[in-house]
Amino acid sequence: MWHKLPRPSAEVNKVYLRHPTRASCFTAAINTGLQLSPVNGNTSNFAMNCRSEVLEVTVEARQVEEAMLALLHTILLHRSSGKFHYKKEGTYSIGTVGTLDIDCDFIDFTFVRVSSEELDRVIRKAVSEFKDALSNSGSDGMGQISLEFYQKKKSRWPFSDECIPWEVWSIKVNVVNLANEQERQICREKVGEKLGEKVINVVEVINRHEYLPKMPTQSEVDNVFDTSLKDVQPYLYKITYQITDSLGTSVSTTMRRLIKDTLAL
Amino acid sequence: MDSGLSPQDKKDLDKFIKFFALKTVQVIVQARLGEKICTRSSSSPTGSDWFNLAIKDIPEVTHEAKKALAGQLPGIGRSMCVEISLKTSEGDSMELETWCLEMNEKCDKDIKVSYTVYNRLSVLLKSLLAITRVTPAYKLSRKQGHDYVILYRIYFGEVQLSGLGEGFQTVRAGVVGTPVGTVTLSCAYRTNLAFMSNRQFERSAPIMGIIVDHFVDPPGSGPRTANMGHPCNYRAPDDDDGGPYAGVQDSQEVCTTSFSTSPPSQGLHAGKEHGGVASNPAQPAHGADAHLAAENVANTPGENGGRRRDEQPSPSDPLESLNAFTRKIGAFVNKPNIQTAAGLDLPFAAFAPRGLDSEDSDPMVQPPDSPTCPSPLQASLHSQDSEGSGPQDDFVMVDFRPAFSKDDLLPMDLGTFYREFQNPPQLASLSLHISSQSMADDLDSLPEKLAVYEKNIDEFDAFVDMLQ
Numbered sequence: 001m002w003h004k005l006p007r008p009s010a011e012v013n014k015v016y017l018r019h020p021t022r023a024s025c026f027t028a029a030i031n032t033g034l035q036l037s038p039v040n041g042n043t044s045n046f047a048m049n050c051r052s053e054v055l056e057v058t059v060e061a062r063q064v065e066e067a068m069l070a071l072l073h074t075i076l077l078h079r080s081s082g083k084f085h086y087k088k089e090g091t092y093s094i095g096t097v098g099t100l101d102i103d104c105d106f107i108d109f110t111f112v113r114v115s116s117e118e119l120d121r122v123i124r125k126a127v128s129e130f131k132d133a134l135s136n137s138g139s140d141g142m143g144q145i146s147l148e149f150y151q152k153k154k155s156r157w158p159f160s161d162e163c164i165p166w167e168v169w170s171i172k173v174n175v176v177n178l179a180n181e182q183e184r185q186i187c188r189e190k191v192g193e194k195l196g197e198k199v200i201n202v203v204e205v206i207n208r209h210e211y212l213p214k215m216p217t218q219s220e221v222d223n224v225f226d227t228s229l230k231d232v233q234p235y236l237y238k239i240t241y242q243i244t245d246s247l248g249t250s251v252s253t254t255m256r257r258l259i260k261d262t263l264a265l
Numbered sequence: 266m267d268s269g270l271s272p273q274d275k276k277d278l279d280k281f282i283k284f285f286a287l288k289t290v291q292v293i294v295q296a297r298l299g300e301k302i303c304t305r306s307s308s309s310p311t312g313s314d315w316f317n318l319a320i321k322d323i324p325e326v327t328h329e330a331k332k333a334l335a336g337q338l339p340g341i342g343r344s345m346c347v348e349i350s351l352k353t354s355e356g357d358s359m360e361l362e363t364w365c366l367e368m369n370e371k372c373d374k375d376i377k378v379s380y381t382v383y384n385r386l387s388v389l390l391k392s393l394l395a396i397t398r399v400t401p402a403y404k405l406s407r408k409q410g411h412d413y414v415i416l417y418r419i420y421f422g423e424v425q426l427s428g429l430g431e432g433f434q435t436v437r438a439g440v441v442g443t444p445v446g447t448v449t450l451s452c453a454y455r456t457n458l459a460f461m462s463n464r465q466f467e468r469s470a471p472i473m474g475i476i477v478d479h480f481v482d483p484p485g486s487g488p489r490t491a492n493m494g495h496p497c498n499y500r501a502p503d504d505d506d507g508g509p510y511a512g513v514q515d516s517q518e519v520c521t522t523s524f525s526t527s528p529p530s531q532g533l534h535a536g537k538e539h540g541g542v543a544s545n546p547a548q549p550a551h552g553a554d555a556h557l558a559a560e561n562v563a564n565t566p567g568e569n570g571g572r573r574r575d576e577q578p579s580p581s582d583p584l585e586s587l588n589a590f591t592r593k594i595g596a597f598v599n600k601p602n603i604q605t606a607a608g609l610d611l612p613f614a615a616f617a618p619r620g621l622d623s624e625d626s627d628p629m630v631q632p633p634d635s636p637t638c639p640s641p642l643q644a645s646l647h648s649q650d651s652e653g654s655g656p657q658d659d660f661v662m663v664d665f666r667p668a669f670s671k672d673d674l675l676p677m678d679l680g681t682f683y684r685e686f687q688n689p690p691q692l693a694s695l696s697l698h699i700s701s702q703s704m705a706d707d708l709d710s711l712p713e714k715l716a717v718y719e720k721n722i723d724e725f726d727a728f729v730d731m732l733q
Binding site for chain 2: 102
């Protein structure tokens with residue numbers, strides 16, 4: 001199946017060149033105006049230009065929720081913009097993003113999140129499901145939650161829209177059980193320090209200023225940003241999670257799309 | 266000279282860098298105020314929120330920053346630095362971290378000023394917000410109050426890191442390339458907080474004549490003696506008077522709030538609109554006092570003493586009641602009912618106090634929230650030590666009153682008690698030569714006992730029914 005690729009801008013070209021093995025088929029596609037799309041609708045095979053980062057944390061069961069919230073919100077803080085207001089002549093203005101300090105109860109840590117209750121609700125819901133799945137799984141407490149930023153590519157009938165990820169953050173979680181209060185106190189502080197290191201990692205990656213989707217026109221804004229929230233506008237994202245059993249294979253892969261629409265073929 | 270940069274772009278870039286510097290200072294100082302920051306998102310742009318972020322402007326801080334910049338911009342060799350230091354109530358002080366906004370020569374000529382640079386500066390400010398909560402000084406600043414305060418100092422020019430002690434670490438918030446150079450924002454923070462732990466327990470006996478290296482100004486830092494810095498606390502100005510710096514507004518500073526979407530075939534943007542009215546707001550909405558009212562103690566992240574362990578071990582129930590009635594009541598014990606010890610079924614009732622003091626003079630009490638502790642002795646030790654500590658404190662300040670040190674319970678000291686406790690006398694009923702006798706006696710008395718029990722069988726049945 002062939003779908004239309006966007007017209008390459010300078011930034012997109014740079015990204016393609018990072019994968020020399022596939023560069024040839026892509027450049028061919030660009031030259032001829034043809035496009036590539038996976039046959040079975042699984043976009044991850046073609047997420048070649050997708051940046052992937054993995055963060056790993058080891059926490060106690062009661063710290064899972066806050067640790068995930070801290071990291072997901074830190075990433076979303078950097079990947080959220082104010083609401084766009086399009087005016088005539090192709091210009092737009094951007095709203096203001098407020099921030100909020102959140103103290104963790106079970107971890108010696110404070111993180112900053114975007115000041116948006118709607119967004120917080122969505123993230124909390126996802127993290128809560130992940131936490132429940134982790135505790136119900138009966139495995140030795142290993143799981144992974146992924147935050148994927150993607151762009152939508154509209155395609156002609158009868159093909160449905162495609163989701164092309166451009167950045168995926170995977171947070172691997174290892175849950176431990178601690179025997180006594182002393183260990184818990186140490187864990188509280190250690191996890192706080194670890195989360196601090198992870199925040200520094202996140203900031204490092206983001207400040208490399210690598211590929212970001214181009215700023216869209218008004219008609220295209222829903223293909224790049226999530227415009228459903230009232231006060232902020234994050235890039236289109238989805239959160240998924242997997243729980244691994246003790247053999248290391250993913251037993252229950254639960255894909256939850258927290259953004260409305262988009263079904264893959 | 267930047268051949269590729271149009272005059273409009275150059276003007277915009279200078280403005281962006283200037284306001285970026287001012288906002289950076291605001292973020293850093295506000296993060297060290299000791300309170301949580303909260304600003305609201307607004308979907309409609311107001312024209313005064315630079316970089317599309319709601320960062321309030323504390324007038325004094327803006328004033329200081331502008332004074333330090335003196336009309337210049339951060340450039341190559343001219344960095345803007347914000348130094349955060351700690352000052353105890355006794356006057357000792359220590360530099361904790363230095364944030365540096367630097368510019369180097371690496372230019373990115375192709376980058377679009379009003380669009381890409383602006384957005385990247387915005388992302389960098391967000392990174393700064395995140396990183397300021399991660400360095401060790403954040404936890405210290407949240408606990409500032411009676412014992413110490415956090416100060417800030419802004420200077421422009423060469424970066425001075427000598428006051429940070431040995432082994433200081435650096436963390437980078439990020440970089441943004443511009444056509445005139447690359448903007449770098451980083452923080453160097455002290456890791457050696459040894460001075461804090463040594464001074465912790467000397468509050469009651471101030472030691473004169475101590476010379477510690479941090480207090481002696483290094484040769485190159487003239488301004489330091491004159492100005493140790495400003496406190497990182499903010500008080501709201503009075504309603505009728507905007508504070509001494511209310512007049513400092515730049516009516517000509519407009520922040521870009523409009524962008525244009527680039528048509529797909531061109532890389533250049535068509536034009537730009539400037540957003541609404543200028544000025545940074547003069548009065549931030551939050552004016553909470555940064556000092557915490559309760560007694561707080563300095564936190565020492567690196568310290569790993571034994572005191573850290575005594576959070577709140579909760580003794581088992583009988584011991585809890587015992588502890589509740591000891592005269593030295595621990596911080597985590599709830600207010601007990603005043604009863605005499607004899608009225609309770611305590612295992613160590615002999616050691617319970619005869620007199621009971623009211624709890625009013627005791628420091629804040631908190632309920633225990635953790636499972637049983639290993640030994641009753643350890644529990645009573647811990648109960649004495651947690652004066653005024655919150656669940657987050659790593660460090661507590663105590664008047665050390667060890668258990669059993671006063672003679673209201675028993676006239677003995679801790680060591681003696683411990684030894685006796687470890688080697689209690691044999692229980693009379695368990696001693697061997699008596700047991701054999703008692704066995705014979707028991708057997709003899711068995712028929713009598715059985716007769717008595719049979720007589721009272723109704724009572725026993727009623728008791729069993731009651732239990733069911």
